[in-house]
Amino acid sequence: QVQLVESGGGLVQPGGSLRLSCAGSGIIFRISIIGWYRQAPGKQRELVAAVSSGGTTNYADSVKGRFTISRDNAGNTVSLQMTSLKPEDTAVYYCNGGTTTWAPGNYWGQGTQVTVSS
Numbered sequence: 001q002v003q004l005v006e007s008g009g010g011l012v013q014p015g016g017s018l019r020l021s022c023a024g025s026g027i028i029f030r031i032s033i034i035g036w037y038r039q040a041p042g043k044q045r046e047l048v049a050a051v052s053s054g055g056t057t058n059y060a061d062s063v064k065g066r067f068t069i070s071r072d073n074a075g076n077t078v079s080l081q082m083t084s085l086k087p088e089d090t091a092v093y094y095c096n097g098g099t100t101t102w103a104p105g106n107y108w109g110q111g112t113q114v115t116v117s118s
Contacts, residue, residue, distance in 0.1 A: 002107040004095045009112030020080040022095030034078040038091035
């Protein structure tokens with residue numbers, strides 16, 4: 001089993017930056033593709049970015065050039081650096097893992113709220 005714990009959400013003005021972190025544990029976390037997903041009110045959950053154990057990344061078109069995903073396998077953390085934030089980035093952000101494919105895994109964190117507003 002994999003426990004995923006997100007941190008780093010909050011309120012930020014448009015154009016600002018936030019860094020989210022996902023802490024995990026165990027061999028499953030270390031070999032999994034870890035993804036960040038988000039869900040805005042009334043919308044489906046969508047992939048934001050994902051990173052493989054080897055460092056290969058995948059981004060949604062809407063965040064390319066603004067968000068950067070990275071992982072520290074030694075520290076069992078995956079971070080999402082978000083810059084040039086827009087109001088449409090407002091959502092609950094979830095960490096996901098448990099698979100070696102690019103599809104969502106079985107394990108989800110509890111979510112962290114990101115609100116972009118002036």
